[in-house]
Amino acid sequence: MAANVALLSASSPSTSAAASFLSRRPLPRCCSGAAFPKRASSRLSIMAALGDDPIREWILTEGKATQIKGTRSIGGGCINSAQRYDTDAGPFFVKTNSRIGPEMFEGEALGLKAMYDTKSIRVPLPYKVGSLPTGGSFIIMEFIEFGRSRGDQSNLGRKLAEMHKAAKSDKGYGFHVDNTIGSTPQINTWTADWIEFYSKHRLGYQLELASRRYGDSAIYEKGQRLIKNIRPLFDGAVLEPCLLHGDLWSGNISSDTKGDPVILDPACYYGHNEAEFGMSWCAGFGGEFYNAYFQNYLLLAYKATAGDMKIVAGRFLP
Known part of the structure; x- marks a missing residue:
């Protein structure tokens, strides 16, 4: 699948690399709010019906998939909604938030990429951060199938x-x-x-x-x-x-x-x-x-x- 699709520079996560990778501004210092999974899911359905879905667009272009076989909601915590997108290029993990702009996910993506670049402990590789046309934001990342326990x-x-x-x-x-x-x-x-x-x-x-x-x-x-x-x-x-x-x-x-x-x-x-x-x-x-x-x-x-x-x-x- 698109494991080689990188949002950030493959080197150190510098400010310039972040700019070229995410093309976003730094996170404001006054951000709050939480998403409601049902509302986020309904917004995704509206986008799909209108044919204006940046998540599907990315998966079917830069994500190298030609077909999305299905989506299903999975645990996303109390702040974001989370979905698994099954495609012919493999699964993708997508988090959405209907109330907060992309800055929160941009910070998460930069952190994930910084940890990923250490080549030490496994973390999901972030692929794409963006805004939703109906409001809010999303992040697409590598889907990791979890085991039955927290491990050793x-x-x-x-x-x-x-x-x-x-x-x-x-x-x-x-x-x-x-x-x-x-x-x-x-x-x-x-x-x-x-x-x-x-x-x-x-x-x-x-x-x-x-x-x-x-x-x-x-x-x-x-x-x-x-x-x-x-x-x-x-x-x-x-x-x-x-x-x-x-x-x-x-x-x-x-x-x-x-x-x-x-x-x-x-x-x-x-x-x-x-x-x-x-x-x-x-x-x-x-x-x-x-x-x-x-x-x-x-x-x-x-x-x-x-x-x-x-x-x-x-x-x-x-």
Whole structure:
């Protein structure tokens, strides 16, 4: 099928690559709302009846299919509607949202492609992001047939460590665009210092959103005290920006039919590797996962350091 159809540059997901790949603007910092699957499905039916369906058009042209054999709704979560398109070129996975523009899916596509390019853990390859003529947006991506379980936890830990070590950033902490975690805006302005980035764009921003919505001044004040005193908590920590999935909970983890781990629905950014475990309270990670992750992460770090030392020795020693 069209596994070679790429939305993004095959190299690093730079801002220029994103522009040429998606031809979209960065995500606005005030995005909210959720889709209703029935409404999204009815809109797709209307588009099909009117003959103005960009999803079918892409599949039957750039997707290399000549026939769409059928479509059916599958689980898309509480924010988006999801469909499987069966074609003579293989199946495609399509998510639609009837209320939110393409910026949300553009952020997701850039994150998926960045993870895909690490050639470490399996993620669905994004193919196309666009607007729906009836309002809203869509994303077409590779369809991955899931296995019956989440797969082996130790394998997930190893693969995640490989991804974290494979992708680095020379711009510091952040991402090429703002994106969303669920439907909540996530600010990814490039920042040189991890503690500054985490304090301002993660803890601080979430506290502001919560205060605006719920008016809980006590939580806000406690959060601000934490931010003011957070730097000593990182004393002795090795801080370097690495590519994070950003929303790694149980609903975004699966396995393919071979049992290899699959992660999806990311909220990617470059951050301190241990920030990946912020959702561990609802991810179900066990000892096998953590042991495999940290053993592999430290081993990869050691190999990288040893390689650098050999290069230095070769330059300055006879």
